[in-house]
């Protein structure tokens with residue numbers, strides 16, 4: 001089978017050549033960064049005053065990390081590395097974990113970003129014959145415009161639907177025979193539930209693929225989306241600090257997310273010791289931009305957790321792969337002293353056939369004890385009027401959760417459509433415990 005690729009010369013580049021490209025990009029990035037007061041100070045502390053002070057890629061290790069708090073402290077323009085006249089756009093993060101951060105783009109930066117997104121799209125096997133409906137927010141959030149320009153560059157017919165308005169989404173999908181969707185996984189599950197109420201069934205649609213990202217989701221969730229719609233779903237990872245979508249994406253083989261290493265240096269570190277992880281060990285993803293002029297970022301701590309997939313992908317791309325992201329290092333909940341990741345709860349729920357498409361995790365405190373409640377929608381047909389069926393199911397889910405996370409939650413079963421849905425990133429965890 002021929003492997004489709006947008007930029008084969010770069011995507012299949014030999015590792016040695018790729019590393020030479022990275023070194024040149026790193027030097028250039030240091031030169032850009034030295035134009036900002038923030039990095040001039042930071043780099044001087046590390047003994048880097050000129051781009052030539054970087055003689056090999058491993059010199060990156062002497063450069064201090066940049067954190068989200070650094071970006072917040074430099075807000076709004078302490079990290080701007082070009083004249084304001086050269087800036088053509090800005091984006092901010094969604095603010096999931098606090099004050100949003102801002103990233104500026106020059107025309108060249110936008111062009112580079114578009115190229116990376118085009119590679120991702122083509123790597124999944126999508127192309128100019130596809131009709132692409134972009135269901136993520138067009139605005140400061142990067143998922144809208146980021147995917148939009150990449151898809152246009154590939155030559156797809158783009159429907160800039162933006163997020164929300166589910167019944168219009170369904171009409172657009174039907175009337176224009178959309179073949180490829182981009183949305184958050186939680187929104188796609190909601191959309192599927194809405195198809196029936198809109199009186200549309202799968203056969204009236206022409207869907208074949210979806211790009212899903214912007215929030216953590218399990219393999220079970222991907223499989224559920226694929227089965228419900230009868231399509232292939234590809235994991236898309238990005239963050240506004242690194243442009244947005246287009247950082248790492250699954251190719252048609254879905255064996256992990258290829259990270260474009262001509263555009264980013266990838267490191268995986270232990271978030272406590274800040275030392276590099278051994279190959280294949282899970283840790284925090286740290287990324288350095290190699291092509292971004294207006295807001296260069298050196299060793300940015302993403303707080304996202306993943307590990308490198310070893311071996312080669314059957315597609316033959318030389319760019320290494322990240323495993324599915326398990327969440328953020330600060331997502332971890334400590335419940336009565338036990339560490340719990342929301343993704344572990346999602347895994348159990350999505351493996352339970354009766355469970356529908358939406359769920360919520362709530363933690364509060366009674367006296368000195370934390371209490372965990374897991375609220376999940378189940379299929380309408382299960383509300384038969386016989387309380388025993390529901391009791392059994394509740395107990396079964398609670399037991400499975402206890403086995404997975406070592407905490408037995410109170411499980412609540414809800415009718416489809418009764419838990420709050422978000423048009424953007426899902427808010428799955430409500431922590432009502434006092435801060436101290």
Ligand code: ADP
Nearest residue numbers: 093094095096213214215216236237239240325
């Ligand atoms: P915020 O960090 O405020 O949510 P962004 O819009 O920049 O703002 O979102 C980027 C973040 O979204 C990433 O750092 C990561 O935590 C999450 N994310 C994006 N894509 C994925 C994905 N495919 N899987 C898991 N998490 C993802």
Ligand code: ZN
Nearest residue numbers: 251313315317
């Ligand atoms: Zn591949």
